[in-house]
Amino acid sequence: MRADTINKILGPKVFNVIDTNIPFFDTPHIWRTVGFRFKIGPLIKKINSYLLSRLKHYKATSHYDLIWVDKGIFLKPGMVGILKGMTRKLVHFTPDMAFYENRSSLFNRSIPLYDFLITTKTRERELYLNRIDPSKLIMTTQGFDKKIHCSHTKFEDKRDAVSFIGLWEPYREQVIQNLIDNDIKVFLAGKGWNDFVKRNKSNGYLEYHGEGLFSHEYAKFISNTKMGLGLMSKRFPELHTTRTFEIPACGTALITERNPETSGFFDEDEVIFYKDTESMVQKIKLYLNDSESLKGLTERGTDKVNSSNFDYDSILNSILTRILG
Numbered sequence: 021m022r023a024d025t026i027n028k029i030l031g032p033k034v035f036n037v038i039d040t041n042i043p044f045f046d047t048p049h050i051w052r053t054v055g056f057r058f059k060i061g062p063l064i065k066k067i068n069s070y071l072l073s074r075l076k077h078y079k080a081t082s083h084y085d086l087i088w089v090d091k092g093i094f095l096k097p098g099m100v101g102i103l104k105g106m107t108r109k110l111v112h113f114t115p116d117m118a119f120y121e122n123r124s125s126l127f128n129r130s131i132p133l134y135d136f137l138i139t140t141k142t143r144e145r146e147l148y149l150n151r152i153d154p155s156k157l158i159m160t161t162q163g164f165d166k167k168i169h170c171s172h173t174k175f176e177d178k179r180d181a182v183s184f185i186g187l188w189e190p191y192r193e194q195v196i197q198n199l200i201d202n203d204i205k206v207f208l209a210g211k212g213w214n215d216f217v218k219r220n221k222s223n224g225y226l227e228y229h230g231e232g233l234f235s236h237e238y239a240k241f242i243s244n245t246k247m248g249l250g251l252m253s254k255r256f257p258e259l260h261t262t263r264t265f266e267i268p269a270c271g272t273a274l275i276t277e278r279n280p281e282t283s284g285f286f287d288e289d290e291v292i293f294y295k296d297t298e299s300m301v302q303k304i305k306l307y308l309n310d311s312e313s314l315k316g317l318t319e320r321g322t323d324k325v326n327s328s329n330f331d332y333d334s335i336l337n338s339i340l341t342r343i344l345g
Contacts, residue, residue, distance in 0.1 A: 021165045021168070021332055022090060022113070022332065022336065023035065023037045023090075025165070025332045025333055025336050026088065026336055026340065028333070029333070029336060029337050029340055030340070036078055038070075038071055038074045038075075040067050040070065040071065040094065042070065043063075043066045043067045043069075043070035044063065044067065044094075046066070047062060047063045047066050048062075051063050055094065059093065059094065059124045059125060059126050063094065064094055064096065064126070067094045067095070068094070068095065068096050068099045071095070071099060072099070072102070075102075075106075083106075084106050084107040084108070085107065085108050085109065085344065086107060086108070086109045086111065086340075086343065086344065087103050087104075087106060087107040087109070087110050087111070088111050088113060089103070089110070089111065089112045089113070089134075090113050090114070091113075091114050091116065091122070092112055092114075092127055092130065093118075093122055093124035093126065093127050094124070094126065095126060095127070095130060096126055096130075097126065097129045097130045097133065100130040100133045100134075101133055104133050104134075109135045109136065109343055109344065110133065110134050110135050110136075111134065111135060111136045111137075111138065111343060112127075112130075112131075112134045112136070112137045112138065113138040113139075114138070114139060114140075115140045115162055115262070116141075117141055117143075117144060117256045117258065118139065118141070118144060118147075118148075119144055119147045120144075120255075120256035120257070121253075121255055121256045128151075131148075131151050131152060132151070132152070134152075134156070135156065135343075136156055136157075136158055136343055137152060137156055137157055137158070138157075138158040138159075138160060138339060139157070139158075139159065139160075140159075140160055140161055140162050140260075141258060142159065142259060142281065143256075143257040143258070143259065145157070145159065158339060158342065158343075160335055160338075160339060161260065161265075161285075161330060161335065162260060162261060162262045162264060162265060162330075163262070163265055163330050163331055163332045163334075163335045164262065164265040164266045164269040164325065164330060164331055164332065165331070165332050166269070166326075166331045166332075166333065168235055168236055168238075168239050169239050169265075169266045169269035169270050170239065170243075170269060170270065170271070171243050171270060171271025171272075171322070172239060172240045172243040172244070172270070172271075173240075173243045173244050173271070175246075175271070175311075175315050175318060178243075178244060178245055178246045178272070179205070179207070179244055179245050179246065180205060180246060180308055181204075181205035181206065181207050181227075181245040181246065181247075182199060182204060182205065182206050182207070182245060182246075182247045182248065182249055182275065182304060183206070183207040183208075183241060183242050183244070183245040183247070183248045183249070183272070184196065184206065184207075184208055184209075184210070184248070184249040184251065185208075185209045185210055185233055185238060185241065185242070185263075186210045186251065186263070187210055187211050187212050187253075188210065188211065188212030188213045188216065189212075189253060189254060189255065190254075191251070191254040192251050193213075193216050194297065195249070195251060195297050195300070196208060196216075196226075196249075197216075197220070198297045198298075198300075198301060199225075199297075199300075199301065199304070200220065200223050200225040200226045201223075202301045202305075203225055204225060204301065204304055204305070204308075205225050205227070206225060206226055206227070207227050207229060207241065207244070207245055208226060208227065208228050208229065209228070209229040209230055209231070209232070209233045209241060210231065210232075211231045211232070213228060213231075229241065238266075239266075239270050242266065242267055242270040242272050243270040243271055243272055245272060246272065246273060246307075246308070246314060246318075247272060247273045247274075247275050247292065247304060247307070247314075248263065248267035248270070248272045248273070248274060248275065249263075249275050250263040250264050250267055250274050250275060250276040250277075250282075251263070252277060259279045259280065259281035259282065260279075260281045260282055260285065264276060264282060264285065265285075265325050265330045268290075268291065268318075268321035268322050268324065268325045269322065269325050269326065269330075269331075271318065271322050272318065273291065273292055273307070273314060273317055273318040273321060274286075274291040274292065274321055275291070275292045275294065275300060275303075275304070276291055276292070276293060276294070277293070277294060277295070278293040278294070278295060285324075285328075285330075286321065286324060287320075287324075289316075289317055289320055290317065290320045290321040290324050291317070291321050292304070292307065292317070
């Protein structure tokens with residue numbers, strides 16, 4: 021989505037994309053696992069060799085105005101140095117934690133080579149600033165794609181249910197178990213939930229829809245329920261996620277923890293804030309029994325994300341304007 025949006029902003033056929041998922045999935049599973057966890061082994065060699073071969077295919081010279089590296093955790097410093105020699109501006113973007121989850125010694129050693137580093141994680145701001153000049157750091161938010169994340173279901177046709185799409189984590193399991201044990205219907209999708217689903221196979225309040233839903237199917241899934249869980253990961257200290265904006269963009273009421281970031285994005289009457297799972301259950305039941313109030317809150321939440329420049333077009337246009345001058 022970021023590549024498509026950047027290409028749209030800069031103009032047709034001026035932004036070439038090199039997809040490193042190709043060599044990633046062409047590597048045997050065992051070496052993918054080793055490479056992903058430790059950033060060593062055949063996977064790293066394969067990705068860097070593939071990138072170099074694609075640059076030769078494009079007959080790359082030193083005339084690029086911009087090279088954008090997205091989640092460059094597998095790139096060797098030498099490879100990043102080659103990229104820097106080809107462009108006026110070398111940029112790194114990640115929507116993920118760089119120094120907690122997804123940490124990479126390769127990335128850490130490459131940091132000084134980038135002209136700009138862009139992150140959505142305020143908790144890592146000081147960790148970046150310990151390594152680079154403040155002028156190189158760009159803070160932004162997560163976002164949503166207006167072409168994909170939009171309402172597909174009228175409010176009156178939505179299911180009286182809560183949706184969640186995401187990886188299994190102990191905290192997330194605790195939340196969803198509490199909901200279904202309190203007779204709240206949950207539509208669930210994502211990886212790692214098989215054991216949880218098996219333990220609850222006789223619980224009619226849980227519907228599992230498989231490991232992955234993407235693009236328009238993801239948006240339709242969220243749009244089909246009256247509420248969506250914007251659960252943060254507890255493996256690292258994040259304060260908002262893509263769900264924070266995607267759920268209201270899909271015309272569904274966002275259920276989110278209250279923290280300095282979420283309370284800065286939304287007012288009290290635009291999303292359903294909670295402080296613990298008990299208060300979450302109470303608020304969900306309250307709103308499921310008050311359709312008029314829930315509809316108003318949902319509409320205000322959708323209006324907020326659509327009017328506050330949280331879409332990728334607005335976010336990336338602002339970033340590119342700053343980078344390219």
